Amino acid sequence: MELNDWIQNVTAEASAQEISSKAGISLRTLQHQLSTGRMSLENKVRIATAFSHHPLRTLVEWGAVDAAWESVPDIEAALRLATDEQLTDEVLRRMKRGLASGSPLDTSVDDLMERRSQRSAADLGEYAADSSPVEPEPGDDDYHDGP
Template sequence: MEHSITLKAMRETHQNWFTRVTRGDSNRHVSDLAGISAATLGRQLRDNTLSADLIIKIATAYDESPVIALVDLGFISARWLHDVGTTTALSKATDEELTDELLRRLRLIGNEPVDELAARREAGAHVGTPDYDDGTVREFDYDPSEYAADSSPNEQKEREKRGEDPID
């Protein structure tokens, strides 16, 4: 429905929009109702170019959507009728929603160092679950050479060779 209203009204001139929204009320009545200067309104109507400020005030005075009016008259894109900017969306989110989303994203990252994440992000790579982790559970494959503690000498045996007391 919004699309059909917008497409119809986009063919309107500022004068046609003004006449339709105000239902033919006099310029004096419109200016009083909208709290705008009658002289400014008259001048802009003669030029068939209403300013965004006047359009907002007139639409509001007549209980019409100022956003749809600005879209209809070409001041802003119809995309803003549906899309909310990131800052607006974040400001409307509760603290709980924000922290839940942050925790969800942190869980996707795993234990990757922050500088590696930043480098991947700059390179345009998706930051999240590493590509090599496909979620398949496999048998634990223990390779003692991968672990420093496993390749070190047995400290207890070394102490005993030297005749030292055992570690408590």
């Protein structure tokens, strides 16, 4: 692809002055690169972005990135594009992978409930609420602000 043809196509035949201004490239640098037919990839991306031409498309057009990457969205975009069914399938796949690796996901709910019922208040540490019927309040003789 010829640089000048690409520039005319992307900028809708804007003047060098307008391209320079919108892309933040000095006019002298732009004119020099256009006259030599050689431009840095950075400036191509600046021009593309300034004229609402997708920067990834620019990288593909100039051979800096393989076209296969064009169809791969970033992770946030991919998550937004995924259906609820696709998301739940992925969560299930990861849970199954965790089961296979011996992660905590392999403990049954009944076992977890049994463990919880066997814990005493002492197991919860010094800051757990006690089981006394009435807690002292400000103004009571046995009330204090801390340990």
